[in-house]
Amino acid sequence: MGANRGENSPLREAALIIVDVQNDFCPGGSLAVPEGDQVVPVINKLAPLFPVVVATQDWHPANHCSFQAQGGPWPPHCVQGSTGAQLHPAVDRQHITAYVKKGVLPNKDAYSGFEGTDEAGRTLAELLRQRGVKEIYVTGLATDYCVRATALDGLKEGFKVHVVTDAVRGVNVKPGDDQRALEEMRAAGAFLKTSAEILSGAGVGEAVGASAYAESPQ
Ligand code: VGL
Numbered sequence: 001m002g003a004n005r006g007e008n009s010p011l012r013e014a015a016l017i018i019v020d021v022q023n024d025f026c027p028g029g030s031l032a033v034p035e036g037d038q039v040v041p042v043i044n045k046l047a048p049l050f051p052v053v054v055a056t057q058d059w060h061p062a063n064h065c066s067f068q069a070q071g072g073p074w075p076p077h078c079v080q081g082s083t084g085a086q087l088h089p090a091v092d093r094q095h096i097t098a099y100v101k102k103g104v105l106p107n108k109d110a111y112s113g114f115e116g117t118d119e120a121g122r123t124l125a126e127l128l129r130q131r132g133v134k135e136i137y138v139t140g141l142a143t144d145y146c147v148r149a150t151a152l153d154g155l156k157e158g159f160k161v162h163v164v165t166d167a168v169r170g171v172n173v174k175p176g177d178d179q180r181a182l183e184e185m186r187a188a189g190a191f192l193k194t195s196a197e198i199l200s201g202a203g204v205g206e207a208v209g210a211s212a213y214a215e216s217p218q
């Protein structure tokens with residue numbers, strides 16, 4: 001209720017992509033992204049605006065090649081069926097229309113949501129096209145890995161891509177990795193937007209920027 005999701009909505013052909021907002025990527029998790037949980041309230045505010053909302057999940061077997069025990073770069077994380085692999089409990093499931101899992105094979109890593117499939121075996125690109133989606137708004141974790149890969153693949157798949165800058169956080173193995181990733185996405189053709197810009201564009205804004213446009217006070 002409330003939000004305009006109808007035929008006049010500017011977001012009627014848009015999908016919100018919630019990338020890997022899973023317990024293991026949030027504070028307390030095995031591969032915690034600093035402030036990872038802070039994307040959740042922003043995502044929950046945006047989700048009601050979108051006719052299609054897809055949540056991706058990193059979903060690894062226990063012997064996944066990206067884990068250090070197998071010579072990979074990461075501690076074990078998002079093991080299939082574990083609590084760490086579940087979405088953060090505060091993510092509002094109500095508006096999620098599809099779940100896509102990726103990284104499910106032992107010998108192949110998959111950072112991009114576009115390498116994942118839903119329960120019916122559809123790729124992310126297939127299910128978006130089936131729903132008439134032309135543009136995607138990418139949120140979630142982590143800016144410098146799976147968000148980056150998902151946004152860049154979205155562009156390659158022909159979608160208009162927006163990255164919601166206050167709804168993503170980076171791992172920052174090297175300081176500044178998140179900012180470099182955002183710049184790379186922008187240079188590749190993605191639009192960087194704040195949630196406030198999206199909310200006000202959809203007519204549910206808090207008049208952000210109003211002061212900048214207001215007539216000068218008396
Ligand atoms: C991710 C590292 C390893 C991510 C997934 O979701 O960004 N990062 N696996």
Ligand code: ZN
Nearest residue numbers: 058066078103
């Ligand atoms: Zn992973």
